[in-house]
Amino acid sequence: MGTSGKARILVVDDEPNIRTMLRVCLEGAGYDVTLAASGEAAVAAARRSPPDLALVDLRLGAMDGLALTRALAQEASTAAVVLITAYATIDNAVDAMRAGAVDFLPKPFTPAQVLHTVDKVLGQARMQQELTELKRASGRGVHARFDTKNPAMQQALAFVLRAARTDATILLLGETGTGKGYLARHIHASSPRRDRAFVTVNCAVIAPSLIESELFGHARGAFTGADRARAGHVEAAGGGTLFLDEVGDLPREAQGKLLRLLEEHEYVRVGETEPRRSEARVIAATHRDLRAAVAGGSFREDLFYRLNVVTATLPPLxxxxxxxxxxxxxxxxxxxxxxxxxxxxxxxxxxxxxxxxxxxxxxxxxxxxxxxxxxxxxxxxxxxxxxxxxxxAAAPAPVAPEGDTLEAAERRHIAAVLARSATLDAAARALGVDPSTLYRKRERYGLR
Known part of the structure; x- marks a missing residue:
């Protein structure tokens, strides 16, 4: 999906009239359409700008529809593939599903049939994304809450929610545990990209040697063990939101590639040379002092200034x-x-x-x-x-009533410590007395 919010559809057919008809039909319905006359051209187009859905004719040239479907699974793994065919058979259906297609569009077809199939497939993909994100976001069963009486929090929320309606990169600062991840999801849900993917990458937990592959993907044979091409998190985000948590821990070697992604909306898979297009919106977060990291040489100054445009600091609890x-x-x-x-x-x-x-x-x-x-x-x-x-232990000590005796205050304090302690020994340690002394005082005051 582009920044306009349109789903991207790649149409692959070797018949010019079919391509033209599908383009008119789909663009009239508000979709962003790219045409390709061959499987090879389709792969090149998908590399430049991964589609949300590909309509692929089964019978093409040297690379037929099944081969292209398998290639798209490697080159644009987030794209759903619908095969167009006048030869729909059980064998074809089985082969297509094995290759990765999600549906068939039989020839001849009407514009209404095309739009019904496209809407259905994109709707299913959207529901799957929402389900995946719901499971990830609510694993603890605790809902995000943004009603606040705190002026600093109110200011931060108002600022980022105004920016949420744009495509601007947002940087969230704050101590660990202040809710930066919850707020990033809230920004996504408040943006025009709310129906698209929200992909989280924790830069602090991925090994430095793997971070570029995780972010940008890799080609087959790019390194030992890369027996197949793999899309990265940038590609998985599609036209949605890429949340880079703990961006301050990103290895310096990967920072230049992130800068390119932010400035040019392009990235290159590890082991390739051809750039790919990304329409993802980036939200970054960190608990680190990035200015200090820049001064210390561990964080690129140009990347800091590129991130530090729309910035909000979440106050600690x-x-x-x-x-x-x-x-x-x-x-x-x-x-x-x-x-x-x-x-x-x-x-x-x-x-x-x-x-x-x-x-x-x-x-x-x-x-x-x-x-x-x-x-x-x-x-x-x-x-x-x-x-x-x-x-x-942080609880404030109770205020003694006016005219209270020292003995009454001692009894009340011992009773409170006994109530919150698992054993008599634990209570004695908390009070700083010997257990036998506490036992005598407990008997004296009639406490149990």
Missing amino acids: RERREDLADLAEGIVADLAAQHRRGPFTLAPATLAALSAYAWPGNQRELVNVIERAVIIAEGSELTPDLLPEEVR
């Missing part, structure tokens, strides 16, 4: 205290549904502890803490004893 209660309650509901438990409420003391904690792992850590509580809870209220010790 410790700076969004006003959002924490709403976030926590929403996460509790999502995880309770995922684990088929609950419903649960958050005890006021639990909310106080969550609000006081610094959250070095940000929203990702908050999800982990709440998931643990949801799994091990025995009642309908999530109480502070279900939280990790470091979170409980």
